[in-house]
Amino acid sequence: MMEYSVDFLSYLDLDTSLKILMCLDDPTDLVRVSCVSRSWRHYVIENGLCKQLCMRMFPQLSRFERVVELNQHGAKDHAEVGSSSSMEWLALEREHRVYAYLARASTEYVGTNCIARTIGASSTDNFPQESIDNTLEPRDNISGRYSYWSSSGQSNPGVPETLTYELLSQICVISEINIQPFQAHFQIGSPIYSAKSVRFKMGHCKSSLDASTDDNFVWTYTSPVFPMSQENRLQKFKLPEPVLCIGGILQIELLGRVQRQEMDGLLYICVSYVQVVGCSLSPAFNVEILDPSGRFLLKSDHLARGQTLMAFENEPAGMYDNFMVRGLRDFPQIVTILRGHMGGVVVEDDWDGDEYEVDDIEEEYAL
Incomplete structure (x- = not known):
């Protein structure tokens, strides 16, 4: 793919990396970034980049207290069991999934x-x-x-x-x-x-x-x-x-x-x-009013969301059609754009292609 390439996130401080990735204003690009490697996916989820993108698209989302993911029977997910750090990571993954789908459903629709x-x-x-x-x-x-x-x-x-x-x-x-x-x-x-x-x-x-x-x-x-x-x-x-x-x-x-x-x-x-x-956005998404002043709970139905994705994938030029292949194909262009934001700084190193794991991402998005 590229003779010399590098995971630039490991060479930059957190603020600089966030400023670069926050320049991505299309949910497609964030999904592709999360498909580059396991470490990049972890970075996107840990910093809530899909949520931040949705917040920029729709400031009204600031009124949501939290998100809840429903299973295929319409019930809430089972309570997580484990350490506080593992529970926090599960919550971040859930927010990442929900807001990634929300961003997609909000931008690809027929009026x-x-x-x-x-x-x-x-x-x-x-x-x-x-x-x-x-x-x-x-x-x-x-x-x-x-x-x-x-x-x-x-x-x-x-x-x-x-x-x-x-x-x-x-x-x-x-x-x-x-x-x-x-x-x-x-x-x-x-x-x-x-x-x-x-x-x-x-x-x-x-x-x-x-x-x-x-x-x-x-x-x-x-x-x-x-x-x-x-x-x-x-x-x-x-x-x-x-x-x-x-x-x-x-x-x-x-x-x-x-x-x-x-x-x-x-x-x-x-x-x-x-x-x-x-x-x-219903039935894939719904809201519950928590108090009269306007605080909400965002509910995402796992089964309905999957059915919506299948409908999207049947449309021409769907955002997630073969998203992993397209992510790899377009990655050089993304790196070029990101280097432009870094002021032309280029660091040469061997890219570890084996680090790119798709099994968990395929399960997450392809349903």
Whole structure:
């Protein structure tokens, strides 16, 4: 593979090595690094590099107290028995597995509409004819009847409105939210009742029993404010970065009113369709709310995770397809990149190819 090569980690202090490996921002690269040798795998696991990468990708993960791995029967793993050091290492290995899968599942997916059902709107003009349920239908005219949600009328253009939805699962990755304002063709001039701008919140219910009021939600993410056009089209609002929605609740804030209704002179906001683009990480992952303030337990189902991996491996260009062979093939390129971060320092030595062990890694990732 390389005539002269060296395990540079053994020549550098911990801080320098971490700075170099933390430059890897793709879960594929971290998996390949852990496949180089047993010592490199140990280094990646011991320093929690997969967890740190996930934390950079999704700051919302800082709310997780710990991770739990479920066996194929849905029960927690048996309590570890042994010395404190061996139990600590088992815990590090478990975190490595869970966060490695989480990083992969979060980056390799086909976007779908993640709305499961509506929860409620801050106001509705004519219920149920103009309820929030109509925003789940992409057509704005069904059998000759217009389908849309309408707020109540207001004289103050600054009065906001909210639409709240439950997502497909308690843990979803959301990349964009799309909204189509409603155009009232049955009114003079066919006015479009858009908002002036929108903002999005994601979070969870304080109680699983009641999600009817805004006071019962804890928001773990709030987006920037996006301007909305007064146009009758599906308007796409792409988030700055994909967001991990923990708790499965999304709220759309419609800020500012721009259209008056000629009949009563009041300002309204009307929406015909809402689409939330992303993916659900369930059943491979789930969360348990530990307290109302928003501390969580991350649960990873071993069997469901394996089934998800099989689905990934059937897709073209899957990240883990023949990952060991690809890791070895691309290793010279990785070393070149890492040497660049070391300021061109090259240390020559014989590489011990026999040190590369794949049995435990194959068991860990291939399931």
